[in-house]
Amino acid sequence: MPHYHKLGKIPHKRHTQFRKPDGTLYSEQLFSTEGFSSNSTLLYHCHPPTEIVKVDEPYNVAPKVAEEKMLKHRSFQGFNIKPENDFLESRKPVLVNNDCHIVLAAPRESMTSYFYKNADADEMIFIHEGAGVLRTQYGELTFGYGDYLVIPRGTIYQISFNGTDNRLFILESFSPIRYPKRYLSHFGQLLEHAPYCERDIRQPENLETIDEAGDFLIRIKKKGVMYPIHYAHHPFDVIGWDGCEYPFAFSIHDFEPITGRVHQPPPVHQTFEGGNYVVCSFCPRLFDYHPQSVPAPYNHSNIDSDEVLYYVDGDFMSRKHVTRGMITLHPGGIPHGPHPGAVERSIGAKETKELAVMVDTFHPLQITEDALGIEDGHYVMSWAE
Helix, strand or coil, X not given: CCCCEEEECCCCCCCCCCECCCCCECEEEEECCCCCCCCCEEEEECCCCCCEEEECCCEECCCCEEECCCCCCEEEEHHHCCCECCHHHHCEEEEECCCEEEEEECECCCCCCCEEEECCCEEEEEEEECCEEEEECCEEEEECCCEEEEECCCCEEEEEEXXXXXXXXXXXXXXXXXXXXXXXXXXXXXXXXCCCCHHHCECCECCXXXXXXXXXXXXXXXXXEEEEEEEEECCCCEEEEEECCCCEEEEHHHCCCCCCCCCCCHHXXXXXXXXXXXXXXXXXXXXXXXXCCCCCCCCEECCCCEEEEEEEECCCCCCCCCCCCEEEEECCCCXXXXXXXXXXXXXXCCEECCEEEEEEECCCCEEEHHHHCCECCCHHHHHHC
C-alpha cells in the first residue's frame, strides 16, 4: 500500500551502518512482494533473518478439487465448517482458482508453538466472529468483529485469540491486494469520492523487539506444500522499520456506502482489488430515493465473472433463507437476481441492515471436497419456489 509508515529505531540513511549498543551491526532486510519494482519496507533485525538450524519434512496442504466445471448456482453453509484447535489445520479452502483461494476457518486456539508465513499469497482475513491480536515483525494489530486484516505475502505472523469461538473468511491472493485504482490520486492518496480514507486504515503499533536465541519454528507455505523450518533467533527481533509494505487492518464498519436516487451497481461497494478479482463490502445503508425506485437488485448476467457472496449479518431482502456464514456462488455464464417476491417486497423500503463480503473472480472457481461437505443442494431450485 502506498502510505509511508515507520516504527522503532532506524538509521538516518538507508543501507548505511546501524550499530547496536555493543558496536555490532543490526541486520538490514528489504521486504517487497514484487522484487525491487514496487512498494517495499526496510527492517532492522538484531540477528540475520537467515539462520536456519533445522528443516523438518514438508507436507502437502494443497486444496483437493472436487469439481472443476459447473454451471449452476450453489450455496454453502459456512458455519458447518467444524472448529479445530490449530489455526492452520482449521483453514479449509472451499473455492479456488489460479488467482485466489477462498478459505473458511474456525480456530479454537491461538498460535503459540509456531509462526506462519504464506510465501505464495497475500492474505485478507475477515473476522466474522472473535477478537484478538495479530503479531508480526512490524508490531501488533488488534482486531475484532468486522475487521479485514490484510497481510502481504512473506509476512511472518502469529495470531492470538481472546476466546475459542472464532469464525474467519479468508482470501489468499496470488497477486498483491490493493486499494482500487479509481480511489487513488496519481500520487497514492485516497480521493474524496472513495468510501474510506487513510484515517480508517489501522497500521501496526507496539513494536516489541524480542532478542532471543533458541529454536523457533516457522511454517512456510509454498506451492501447496508446508515447509517446517527452524530458525536460531526469534523472528520478531526487529528494532525498527520504515516503508510502504506492511500488514494493516480496516473495519467493514468504517466503509461508507455510496447511494443514489436509483439502484447503484455493485462496483460502488468495491473495497479491494487484486489480479483478476475484486472484493466488495455490503454495509447498512439507505435505499434509493427516487419516488418509483426499486431497491432490490435487478437481474444481471454473470458472463465474465463468478460471484461469491459471504453473508455476515442482517436481513437480505433479495434472498430467502439466508444464514450467517452462508456462501452463495453464482457462476459466470448464467444470469441471477432476486428470489421470487423479493422485488415487490423491496418497494417502499427505506434502508437495509445487511452486512456481507463479496468476491467477484474473472476466472472460474473450482469447488473443493471441503465445500461439497457443507453444500445446500436445494439452492439451485430456490428461484422456482
